[in-house]
Amino acid sequence: DTEVTQTPKHLVMGMTNKKSLKCEQHMGHRAMYWYKQKAKKPPELMFVYSYEKLSINESVPSRFSPECPNSSLLNLHLHALQPEDSALYLCASSQEGGPNTYEQYFGPGTRLTVT
């Protein structure tokens, strides 16, 4: 099983809502990533979890709150978002998140629209 799954596929939320994005992998990977991708732009790294601990936060606003409840699951909690946060949110995983080179496997993404 080389699949990373993400739910929901699409999400529309108001600026006062609280919602969560979910990512799951069953490959035994110990590193998981959140990326944000605006239209026609490359992905931008947001967070990296390594062994269930947050190892990298790329100066992401606090309205985005990641959580890694176990080694297979990664959540991104959303609160008080702005319309400019509308984007495709991609999750990825790799065997490890350190300096060693491991292939990253990407999920299909959640298309988020903030109204």
Added chain:
Amino acid sequence: KNEVEQSPQNLTAQEGEFITINCSYSVGISALHWLQQHPGGGIVSLFMLSSGKKKHGRLIATINIQEKHSSLHITASHPRDSAVYICATRSNYKLTFGKGTLLTVNP
């Protein structure tokens, strides 16, 4: 700071043509990835390279570490190959992405 440049930005081909997409980068890296993204879709990893050449079906990827350059080739292109192809270099934990090449293969 690593800069990843891809060329061309857009490429239109006829079905059956041989396609080449180029990627150059500016600093030493531990690996280079070629990724595929269909419009509105998620990303599929095609190759991860540290040296030499890899082949998977009609896709071939090469890397020249000394020249800091990689190429992705598609033989016998097909309309289903139409997608954005993204080169990404890896240094430590982080991927640095190129801007992508939009490939359109016409029947």
